[in-house]
Amino acid sequence: MVKIIAIANQKGGVGKTTTAINLAASLAVTEHRTLVVDMDPQANCTSGLGFDPRMAVNSIYEVVIGSISAQSATQSTEVPYLNLIPANINLVGAEFEIIDVPSRECLLARALMDLHTQYEFIIIDCPPSLGLLTVNALTAADSVIIPVQAEYFALEGLGQLLNTIKIVRRRLNPNLDIEGVLLTLFDARLRLSKQVASEIKRYFGSRVFRTIVRRNIRLAEAPSFGKPVVLYDAACKGARNYLAVAQEVLQSNITP
């Protein structure tokens, strides 16, 4: 039974894409069939896995507006067990194009139904906004991972995000869970980091991942080579952090 996880936070630059790529790659290298879906017009997930977004003719845009199937937009990647549905620039206009479509929040959910038997995990990367693309991701997902950079503005934005999740649960997807809050870009030497981290643990309790993803230059370098960090430098701290995150996801999703 596939598990669909959206990676969402309207705050920019908190590590959504880095988490989507590296969590998915970590699940794949432990031999779980995994699909990454890039729902961001910036297409960072796409380029971070070695694809040129301008070349993506069959992308999530065409899937969402219904002109092709999710199957036909799927690409295999350098990583065994890891596939990708890329984004391209046309996605910029998608939110406006689908605004009058009936069930406009459910388009991604429906498109992904054909793929449920092919994967153990589907990971969806979201743009930094709470618009229709993110709402589609939250409607399609079983759960959401919220990456949070341990700094003030990211902490402030959580209220809005949780409110959106509540609304999606009430109107579109009653089963939407919070998989967990993931502390990212953490710098243990900084008092601000630790203050924000304790604030988050106080509020979210056991829903915070035990793994904290530290600032690690390899995670920023890897996408410039079009590789997840586990292919770029498997021994570095960043790779080990995301393998640990994958382990936590697997642990909490073992069907008895």
Add this chain to the structure above:
Amino acid sequence: MVKIIAIANQKGGVGKTTTAINLAASLAVTEHRTLVVDMDPQANCTSGLGFDPRMAVNSIYEVVIGSISAQSATQSTEVPYLNLIPANINLVGAEFEIIDVPSRECLLARALMDLHTQYEFIIIDCPPSLGLLTVNALTAADSVIIPVQAEYFALEGLGQLLNTIKIVRRRLNPNLDIEGVLLTLFDARLRLSKQVASEIKRYFGSRVFRTIVRRNIRLAEAPSFGKPVVLYDAACKGARNYLAVAQEVLQSNITP
């Protein structure tokens, strides 16, 4: 004659808001009448200057949809010579609400016309997207500052941003200039930072600010106190960096 500068980059977390707040505050402390306009539904600029976005009854949202004047939405701040038009959460829906309005890209430009004689600088903070809010900012602006974090994904996104600027010039605002590209969150010890920085200098040449804004924890701490860094810790590197950016802006805008 007022100078209107938009701070734009669809990449998240590259220091748009930090630049908007601290450039504006630096212009104000050198006694230039300055207005900050928060065009981001996240309202980070608003909270970073000490206001609660949920309390912002007269915000840029009401201004853009035309129900109040820009004048009546203006608040004074803790900083002499610095005013703010705050954002609030309603701005999230604004892009959809204004989509069928005639001249929907020119709403901000028109609203700001009444204020031209009151300020020397108007600084507009944009959300991490190339949607209607950012396009309104680019249409209202004389020039745009592009903050760029010296990492791979931020470098990749520049093409899309420059394309949007070109389209705005052609169709809406022929006078739109690039004030400059500002390197932000720079870590001089990292080879990646230096590689991306040289790539940017190679492409943009003299349009890159001489000042490079280094990573400095004071810049991340200040908004949690609702203050620009020049009020929080005037002597720190971050404050000096942004005072230097303000100097460069003043130098290139001295009317002969």
